[in-house]
Amino acid sequence: MTKLVVGPFNRVEGDLEVHLEISEGRVSLARVNAPLYRGFERMLEGRDPRDALTITPRICGICSISQSMAAARALGAATGVEPTPDGARVAALIHAVENAADHLTHFNLFFMPDFARPAYAGRTWHARAVERFTAMEGSAQREAVAARAELMHILGLLAGKWPHTLAVQPGGVTRAPGANDKVRILASLRGFRRYLERVLFGAPVEAFAELASEVALMRWTGGDAEVFLGIAADLDLASLGRGEGRYLSFGAYPTDAGPAFAAGVWEDGLRPLDASLIREDLSHSWMLGPTAHPEEGQTVPDEEMREAAYSWCKAPRLGGLPMETGALARQVVDGHPLAQDLARQGGVLARVAGRLLELARTQILMERLAQGIDPAARFMAAPGATAESGVGAGLVEAARGALGHWLRIRRGVIASYQIVAPTTWNFSPRDAEGVPGPLEAALVGAPVRPGETTPVAVQHVVRSFDPCMVCTVH
Amino acid sequence: MNILWLQASGCGGCTMSLLCAEAPGLFDTLDGAGLRFLWHPALSVETGEEVREILRRIEGGDVPLDILCVEGAIARGPRGTGRYQMLAGLGLSMLEAVRRLAPLAGHVVAVGTCAAYGGMTSAGGNPSDAVGLQYEGAHPGGVLPPEFRDRTGLPVINVAGCPTHPGWVTETLMLLAAGALGAADLDRFGRPRFYADHLVHHGCPKNEYYEYKASARVPGEIGCMMEHMGCIGTQAVGDCNIRPWNGGGSCTAGGYACIACTAPEFEEPRHPYAETPKIGGIPVGLPADMPKAWFMALASLSKAATPERIRTNATADRIAVPPTLRAPKR
Ligand code: SF4
Ligand code: SF4
Numbered sequence: 147m148t149k150l151v152v153g154p155f156n157r158v159e160g161d162l163e164v165h166l167e168i169s170e171g172r173v174s175l176a177r178v179n180a181p182l183y184r185g186f187e188r189m190l191e192g193r194d195p196r197d198a199l200t201i202t203p204r205i206c207g208i209c210s211i212s213q214s215m216a217a218a219r220a221l222g223a224a225t226g227v228e229p230t231p232d233g234a235r236v237a238a239l240i241h242a243v244e245n246a247a248d249h250l251t252h253f254n255l256f257f258m259p260d261f262a263r264p265a266y267a268g269r270t271w272h273a274r275a276v277e278r279f280t281a282m283e284g285s286a287q288r289e290a291v292a293a294r295a296e297l298m299h300i301l302g303l304l305a306g307k308w309p310h311t312l313a314v315q316p317g318g319v320t321r322a323p324g325a326n327d328k329v330r331i332l333a334s335l336r337g338f339r340r341y342l343e344r345v346l347f348g349a350p351v352e353a354f355a356e357l358a359s360e361v362a363l364m365r366w367t368g369g370d371a372e373v374f375l376g377i378a379a380d381l382d383l384a385s386l387g388r389g390e391g392r393y394l395s396f397g398a399y400p401t402d403a404g405p406a407f408a409a410g411v412w413e414d415g416l417r418p419l420d421a422s423l424i425r426e427d428l429s430h431s432w433m434l435g436p437t438a439h440p441e442e443g444q445t446v447p448d449e450e451m452r453e454a455a456y457s458w459c460k461a462p463r464l465g466g467l468p469m470e471t472g473a474l475a476r477q478v479v480d481g482h483p484l485a486q487d488l489a490r491q492g493g494v495l496a497r498v499a500g501r502l503l504e505l506a507r508t509q510i511l512m513e514r515l516a517q518g519i520d521p522a523a524r525f526m527a528a529p530g531a532t533a534e535s536g537v538g539a540g541l542v543e544a545a546r547g548a549l550g551h552w553l554r555i556r557r558g559v560i561a562s563y564q565i566v567a568p569t570t571w572n573f574s575p576r577d578a579e580g581v582p583g584p585l586e587a588a589l590v591g592a593p594v595r596p597g598e599t600t601p602v603a604v605q606h607v608v609r610s611f612d613p614c615m616v617c618t619v620h
Numbered sequence: 621m622n623i624l625w626l627q628a629s630g631c632g633g634c635t636m637s638l639l640c641a642e643a644p645g646l647f648d649t650l651d652g653a654g655l656r657f658l659w660h661p662a663l664s665v666e667t668g669e670e671v672r673e674i675l676r677r678i679e680g681g682d683v684p685l686d687i688l689c690v691e692g693a694i695a696r697g698p699r700g701t702g703r704y705q706m707l708a709g710l711g712l713s714m715l716e717a718v719r720r721l722a723p724l725a726g727h728v729v730a731v732g733t734c735a736a737y738g739g740m741t742s743a744g745g746n747p748s749d750a751v752g753l754q755y756e757g758a759h760p761g762g763v764l765p766p767e768f769r770d771r772t773g774l775p776v777i778n779v780a781g782c783p784t785h786p787g788w789v790t791e792t793l794m795l796l797a798a799g800a801l802g803a804a805d806l807d808r809f810g811r812p813r814f815y816a817d818h819l820v821h822h823g824c825p826k827n828e829y830y831e832y833k834a835s836a837r838v839p840g841e842i843g844c845m846m847e848h849m850g851c852i853g854t855q856a857v858g859d860c861n862i863r864p865w866n867g868g869g870s871c872t873a874g875g876y877a878c879i880a881c882t883a884p885e886f887e888e889p890r891h892p893y894a895e896t897p898k899i900g901g902i903p904v905g906l907p908a909d910m911p912k913a914w915f916m917a918l919a920s921l922s923k924a925a926t927p928e929r930i931r932t933n934a935t936a937d938r939i940a941v942p943p944t945l946r947a948p949k950r
Contacts, residue, residue: 153708154707157662159662181707182706183747183748189743189744193892196893204631207631207633207637251639255662256662259665281663282660283647288647291647292645295867306870306873307870310782311874311876315839317839449697451703599669600668600669616631
């Protein structure tokens with residue numbers, strides 16, 4: 147058996163180190179370490195509850211609006227304020243733009259560049275991968291960055307700036323879009339659709355969104371999606387990095403018509419989500435305190451960094467079990483046939499294809515939300531009275547999956563604030579039972595070639611989860 | 621010139637914002653100015669051992685380090701060890717890494733308010749004991765001493781902002797590549813003056829409301845946000861309302877207050893962000909360069925003179941009363 151430490155692990159958001167044990171050319175055991183602690187939850191204690199809207203987005207510059215949404219919902223729940231229906235719709239649009247941009251960034255900038263590596267020279271697709279996805283030079287990277295920047299114009303207009311806007315509030319959004327704004331937003335969305343259909347899918351987004359099985363997916367021709375699927379078939383990315391098949395979604399983009407993507411849990415079938423069953427286990431985290439529901443939980447770092455632990459990440463469990471969360475999970479729980487078919491294998495192909503599927507569906511959703519803007523509507527509810535006490539949770543879906551904020555207000559200030567981020571679920575360390583987190587489990591079996599110090603298969607698996615380490619450890 | 625970019629204790633948002641650069645986009649802008657990344661944690665292909673090799677070559681002097689960009693604050697905790705942020709795979713704290721690399725660099729650029737002054741990472745009780753590169757809040761001296769200078773005699777260049785505007789970063793880097801940024805081009809907190817000589821208030825779409833102290837009272841109203849909603853655009857440096865964010869936005873145009881994210885200690889305003897602290901009904905923080913008596917005299921005068929259109933619109937969520945149109949004289 148040999149041991150490997152892989153890091154710095156880049157093209158993920160934040161810091162990540164992976165400890166591997168390898169025998170017979172395969173990973174036999176993995177430990178995932180998030181080596182950064184900042185303590186956002188502690189920073190919030192004692193402050194005016196509304197300050198969470200300013201502070202929590204700054205946990206993460208890649209899903210800053212997801213943090214805003216969760217904070218606004220938690221605050222609203224604690225103070226009895228709900229967004230107006232039209233405010234909720236515009237907030238959903240703002241949120242969807244961030245998530246769509248995030249999927250695009252992940253695919254082009256974070257995930258695909260590994261296939262341009264010299265290690266893959268000689269593969270039929272390698273020259274294409276080099277031309278399209280070489281880091282910072284590939285033609286696909288440049289096109290994606292340009293399309294992303296233009297899509298973000300919607301956020302300049304509705305949210306002032308991205309990241310770290312204060313436009314999303316418990317009562318709705320701070321800027322009421324006019325009819326001219328609406329047509330401009332639709333123009334930006336048409337531009338993004340053109341990019342998706344010309345470059346990423348090579349066909350109408352509807353055609354990709356309607357794929358109903360893995361077999362149909364693998365026959366897809368057109369765009370960079372075809373390049374990826376060809377690589378996936380050649381390298382058998384379907385069976386690499388298989389998960390445990392347990393998926394969690396808090397439900398995405400709630401409006402008065404319900405969430406656009408449903409909430410729930412999938413494990414050989416769908417069941418409703420019961421968020422009261424969430425517990426954070428600290429046995430292998432450099433954190434002190436008992437296992438607790440986030441409403442009761444604490445964040446007390448273990449300054450000694452005890453030997454028995456190995457990460458600043460806590461280990462959230464639902465009903466005692468680890469859960470995988472993200473675009474694939476969301477689409478599985480929402481009942482999409484392609485996602486459910488892919489979930490049977492649940493490997494690298496499934497996660498990346500799940501994200502592409504969601505990107506296609508999100509484009510359609512964004513257009514619907516924008517079409518639904520009524521410039522005469524009210525986008526902000528009257529603010530509630532300042533609350534002396536209250537409890538509230540904000541459960542939303544970031545691009546990477548289920549994000550929850552749990553807030554307790556006492557004597558007019560924040561008494562406790564706990565956050566469980568998607569990557570906290572996916573990259574959690576072992577729990578008291580010794581059960582590994584989803585990534586730790588998915589890494590077992592990944593091939594390591596002779597002489598590899600930073601196994602490329604391990605990189606594919608890690609990046610298929612699209613980790614956001616700064617959120618993980620907040 | 622080559623750039624090594626490190627992500628310390630921050631949110632990665634300054635890199636994400638940088639990718640929003642336009643006309644031309646980020647990669648073309650850098651190429652055009654002869655700037656290239658030796659390594660950037662979000663964008664480069666090299667991982668693990670390949671990165672360790674790049675760092676060895678820099679430390680061994682085989683590759684010159686022209687510009688060291690650091691994004692995020694530097695964690696000193698627990699108890700001065702820096703172990704709250706270990707550089708993955710290296711068994712080395714970020715604190716130690718920055719102390720070793722900065723003296724090797726031609727220029728050191730702090731990207732964002734965290735790297736500059738500690739920023740949001742140092743909020744609350746500063747759980748990780750984070751500081752900026754050359755400042756601890758508004759006080760000189762962070763991870764690097766106040767007297768630190770790069771090879772050309774510049775202190776750490778603080779491209780403050782939370783996040784930084786992509787233009788602030790690309791223009792700073794292009795000016796450095798052109799040898800056109802000197803000590804006189806930085807303000808007293810080390811910020812490039814090309815954006816720090818402006819106030820956020822300049823060009824704010826709410827300026828007319830400001831003139832008459834016609835104020836928004838709750839989120840969503842379009843009046844000036846100085847009196848009640850916590851806006852400190854009159855005291856915050858930044859050209860946010862002169863050059864657009866994301867194609868045309870700014871905080872105040874988006875309908876929420878400027879919280880002076882370009883300033884040291886913006887993370888601790890000592891009052892709720894969205895509320896203007898007042899004594900006897902008068903906002904505590906008055907516009908930069910303005911004596912209090914003058915402000916009060918002007919404010920009461922202008923309030924008395926507020927046109928009905930402005931008074932009504934200030935507390936509406938969109939323009940309710942258009943400007944009066946007069947027929948042209950014949
Ligand atoms: S909202 Fe702020 S920046 Fe705008 S005019 Fe008022 S004080 Fe100035
Ligand atoms: S308007 Fe103020 S808070 Fe907003 S980005 Fe500019 S300086 Fe920062």
